[in-house]
Amino acid sequence: MIISNIEVLQVSYISNIVMDSEGHTHPGKEHEAVKKILKITTDNGIVGFSFMDSIHRGIIEEIVKPVLIGENPLYRERIWQKLRPRQRLNRHFNDRTLAAVDEALWDIGGKIAGMPVFQMLGAYRDRIPAYGSIMVGDDFPGGLDTPEAYAKYSIELVARGYKAIKLHTWMPPIIPNPDPKMDVAACAAVREAVGPEIKLMLDPYHDYSRQQALYLGRELEKLDFYWIEEPMNESSMSSYKWLTENLDLTVIGPETADGKNYTRAEWIVSSASDVSRAGDIDVGGITPLIKTVHLCESFNIGVELHGNTLGNLHVLGAMGIPGEYYERGLHHPFLNYEKPMPWFNKIYDEMDNEGFVTLPKTPGMGWDINHDYIAEYSVE
């Protein structure tokens, strides 16, 4: 069995989400958008899919395709190790594109094996507690424009079943000068609204000074927050070592820092965070994410997974250390997260009223794909 084709499908759809100049998403006016879908086909007819954002089509055609065509799709480690060094000078070959390739291959592998990916890996659990991850703050009346707006929305999330909530607060371009005092006001309002039993986390502006981050962390300690993530530029690992030493509050990271599991190893030996962090989209797929998990486990260090991806769900289902939570969202009062994107028949992370997401039982990744939509709305 060999890989016979790899292609990036493009489908048009109506989106009500817009991206700001920092790359954060917000609710917006309905507009036409294009979704990229990676499809890998084998000569025996088994097809694998993945649905990462930021897939780079030119990289797939020019850099990835020559490696994949004719290769056995079960040789994921060989393929991944061949592709990884090609990222060095091909700067468009981001980890999300690498992850897309890896997860389409896991989809094929699971379909051949007749089992979901987390069971191929060796399963640990069937359902994962989720936290509700609230979008970055904005200035929409009735949106996420005030501490009170966060508080009100948090009550809705608790009513939905969440036992844990993470805030993203205000940052540029919404406000030009982020202010830890505004973060604290939002966090205090949410704590007041949801009471002491709900776990709360904060992911604030990512470029505070050490002093601002320390102030913020100390205030979150008073509010009994569960963790803080990425309040400073992660390129300065020393800043995180300093912050972690100075706070009782759990500091988790790195998230957006380049370097996959290698970078996580350096943060661990530098004690630059209390809990590590990685997502399939950050490190280049399930293959390197499980490496990161095994690295962390070897140091008795937890790792919280970044992002609401199905790849993360499978790894959470296969890992024997925390990862305590699945990050479900991003949520916003104006958006209906429970409604599937049109290329899916249903969302892959349905949550019960107790706040748990159950892992898929279908072979492979377990996407429930609306192939009719993809065929009908295909665009070049």
Add this chain to the structure above:
Amino acid sequence: MIISNIEVLQVSYISNIVMDSEGHTHPGKEHEAVKKILKITTDNGIVGFSFMDSIHRGIIEEIVKPVLIGENPLYRERIWQKLRPRQRLNRHFNDRTLAAVDEALWDIGGKIAGMPVFQMLGAYRDRIPAYGSIMVGDDFPGGLDTPEAYAKYSIELVARGYKAIKLHTWMPPIIPNPDPKMDVAACAAVREAVGPEIKLMLDPYHDYSRQQALYLGRELEKLDFYWIEEPMNESSMSSYKWLTENLDLTVIGPETADGKNYTRAEWIVSSASDVSRAGDIDVGGITPLIKTVHLCESFNIGVELHGNTLGNLHVLGAMGIPGEYYERGLHHPFLNYEKPMPWFNKIYDEMDNEGFVTLPKTPGMGWDINHDYIAEYSVE
């Protein structure tokens, strides 16, 4: 699907291998022996096997069985994480018994998936270069009694196809006072016999002083040896850090040190060896061995696998960093390694004339079991 039974089969056979008081094996008089085989059965009729030495039958019955019965055999991570803490006070629950359970479960998983274990993990390669691993020295005329005997036998191993050879030299109880000069004499004779192109490694007496180990390492550098392993008590990690700092020769370890991937992590951050070392039998199965590999990879540290097990072969087939070699043996002039044990129809590590072992292509672990023999020679 659930696990319905786990049992330790015992079969009698005629062995010509004996164990000395230190636990090392040698050729010996033919005698009746008993082999333990672990068998896990599922309610849908799929059966997994493993063939570790040192399986503890009482531990399987009393400690393992209650965890396994009724559990889904694909939940390897959950099972492993439940069993591991039970080793703490159950001192008979050794890592080989844990490994036996884990690998019988991988056998079941691969059979369900219809693919060999290394492809479930995500394959990297189909064949592995092997080194010929020579037994510990002895005092048998024509055996491994002199440097010249090692030299003569090494020429045979090279003729067999090996491009690399590892010596185990003389140690108690064969000689009461091990002497690095004797190791050097054997190593020099082998180097002289096989020429400069064959890679050579040494695994000498395991309780030398720092000074003896340093002397030995320096001499091996002159003989262009590829690595040295475990010349001192591994409980003293500081001794290995000291030796590694002082030698150019590659020091690999730890091998017999307890603590699985956790211990390997500590050796890495302490720079206590140049290359890590672990075998499925040392760390408790394929599940923790792949964790160890991922740990090492995250630090760009190689890991050479210990022992001639099929579990190691599968992990070697799935790992993208060295592990450069499969350890094939132990070899001795009096023994025919190519002849299968009677519970197998053929050996699992046949080697071609170029010195490569090809991974099994059959689903699961890929044992080729002589079930008739097991049925006929079963003993209580």
